[in-house]
Amino acid sequence: MIAVAGVAIAFPREKAIAFVESPNGPREVKLEAGISKEDLDFLQSFRRPIIDSKVAIPELRSILRDQMTKDFQGERSSIDQRFPHLTESEKFILFLMLRANGSMPVYKTRALPLLTFPDMLTALDGNCYDVSIRLSILLEAVGIKSAIITIFTNALPGHVIVSAYDETWRTAYLLDANTNVFRHWRDVDSDILTILSSASPDDRKKLFEVGEDVDLPIYFRFYAPPPDVAFSPNPVTADYLNEVIPASRKNAWRSTFTDQFAQLVGSWRGTGLVPRTLTETASFFAPQTPTGSQNLSDFSPQLGLDLAKIRTKLGIEAKGTFSEGKFSLGPNQYWIKTPPAHL
Secondary structure: OEEEOOEEEOOOOOOOEEEEEEOOEEEEEEHHHOEOHHHHHHHHOOOOOOOOOOOOHHHHHHHHHHHHHHHHHHHHHHHHHHOOOOOHHHHHHHHHHHHHHHOOOEEEOOOOOOOEOOHHHHOOEEOHHHHHHHHHHHHHHOOOEEEEEEEEOOOOEEEEEEEEEEOOOOEEEEEEOOOOEEEEEEOOOOOHHHHHHOOOHHHHHHHHHHOEEEOOOOOOOOOEOOOOOOOOOOOOOHHHHHHHHHHHHHHHHHHHHOOOHHHHHHHHHHHOOOOEOHHHHHHHOHHHOOOOOOEHHHOOOOOOOOOHHHHHHHOOOOOOOHHHOOOOOOOOOOOOOOOOOOO
16 A cells, blocks of 8 residues: 555455366466465475386385386476475385375376286376275385374375385374375384374373474375265365365364274274274285286385284284175275264
C-alpha cells in the first residue's frame, strides 16, 4: 500500500502459485496443492527407471548396488546442498528412497502388489506396497537390512512403509517412498519398531520425537483411481491427494507410532499383515504369484531385519498366506480388531 496525494492506494499482491506435474508438463495450482518449481525440478531429477528390464535375477544384486552407487554420485551436489547435516550413509539411503519414488511416477491402487520380475522394479505405476517392496530391494542390495510394514490405523487407514537398520552406523529408519517421509534415529542398537514395541506409551512418544524428520517435497503425479471403488465425500484425484497428504503425512505418522500404536498392533493381529522381510513377503504372496515366473523369492540371498523380538513382545506371528484373507491397499475401508489393552 502506498499513499498518493494523501490517498492510500492498495495494489493486489502477486498471486502465490505452486506446481504439479501433468502429462503436458508443469501445471499451476493453488499454493497448498503443489510444490515450488525448485522442488519440482529436484524431484524430477530422480525420475528414471531403476534398471533395464532385461536384467537377470542372478545378477540383480550386484547390478543394483553398482548402479545405485554410480547414480548417487550424479545427485550428490543437489543432495549435499539441501541436506548438509546428514551423514554420508543417511544421504545415500535418502537417495535410494527418492529413486524408488521417482521410478514409479503413476500412483495406482490395485488389489495385489507387483509380484514378479521385471515388473517389480520396472513398472511405472503402483501403490505404497509396490514402491515399498522396490525400496526394500534397493536397500537389501546395498547391504541395509529392512522389512515391509503394513499400517491400518485411523491416522493411516491402509498404508505400507519400510523399516530399515544400518548396523555399521547404528541408525534406524522409517521410510515412506510413496509420500517421501524420511525419519531416522542415530546411535540406536536396533530397528525402531523393536525399540518402540518394548517401550511404555509415554516413553514411546519420547522415543519417536527423538527421531529426525527430513523435510522433503512430495506430490502425486498421475493418480489412477480404481474403477470399482467409490470415494466419499471427495473424489480421490491427484489434486485432492496433493492438497491433503503433504499437510497431514507427518502428523499421521506421529499418531500411528505413538497414540495409535496399540491400534497398529491390533491390526497386525486382526489381519495377519504383520511386519515381514522380503523373503517372508514372497512366501505370503506365493499363492498369487504366477507359476514359473521370476519373483521376489529368487532375489537371494536376502538380509532382512530380525523381527523375532517384535513378534515375541507383541504376540504376533508371520504365518499364513494371502489366499487366506483379503485387504485393501488404497484409501478404502479397513478392518481393525480390538487393540491390546497393555499397549
